[in-house]
Amino acid sequence: MNNFDYQMFLNGTSDVLSDMFLQGMNSNSNNNNNNNSNNDNNGMSLFNNNHNKPNNNTNNNLNNNLYGPYEGFMKGNMFKNLYEPFRNYRPIQITPRNAQEEALLNLDQTAFAMHEINLYLDNFPDDQNMINQFNEFRKIYDEMLNSYQSKYGPISINNPYMTESPFAWTKDSWPWDRRNF
């Protein structure tokens, strides 16, 4: 695994990366060509959330059948051999509007990658490469979850940031009310 790229991914909520994100937002039309050379032609050029890209193109060292977490999440499918597009529809791009949405998108992606490998391993429990891949994502997820919950509020009831009154679990808006992430 490429530690540098994972660090980029982990730091998705940092101020530095937020600045990169804002720059990306302001120059969408110019930065699509730089990051898509390794992707297939299934519409990835539409995705301008480019600071997730370095990770996407490099974390498949263990298994060439896996998309990166961002591309896999957009498609709803981490496994290249199973992906079936519908007619000429392309996955809809998700554009975070602020650092919190960005952090939640990163968390969603990583949880999805873990879940996809989980389903695969249910059927193929002896695949050590995929077990290693699962654990790489799990480590990232744990750090992302901790970072998100320390800054923005609870995702899980089991977290160390709910010590003050009022109880934080009930304070934050519920997912169906957010009209965002």
Add this chain to the structure above:
Amino acid sequence: MWKYEKRLQYPINIKKKDLQMAKYLVEQYGGANGEMAAALRYLNQRYTMPDERGKALLTDIGTEELAHIEMICTMIYQLTKDATIEELKAVGMGGHYAGHDSSLYPTDANGVPFTVAYFAATGDPIADLYEDMAAEQKARAVYENLITMTDDPDVIGPLLWLRQREVVHFNRFKELCDYYKSIGIK
């Protein structure tokens, strides 16, 4: 047991009210091939799967279907939020309002309430897995019908995503079914 995570599996942010589309979408909440039927089907069948692989796969896919119920409900909720009685009556949702006000209720697109008669459990893992594969294909087809009934990208995005999940689940069930047949499980 289960634990709730305070997030959707895939983000939903629908900005435009569309009562007609909400009325169609409820098909995948409480309809014959909807997410509620899927979740209950797999979580009910898992106990009699013949080995650890089957018990794991049906538990994990059944659990994901619970998150899909939440996604469909969120879409219906956002599409109908702040609708007036007149707007509801105009799309044929007056009957829904009379019984349920603005709350959600698991029915199909014609208002027929959800029933567990939509799914089976035979105790035969091959028969159950073929039912599961068929259920995923039918749900995929319904999602394709729904996708073609709207041009709102805020609605199409999650529907495409949910459709793709049916594709993945179908393939995982098929792998398990083929494996069981290969080792002689009837």
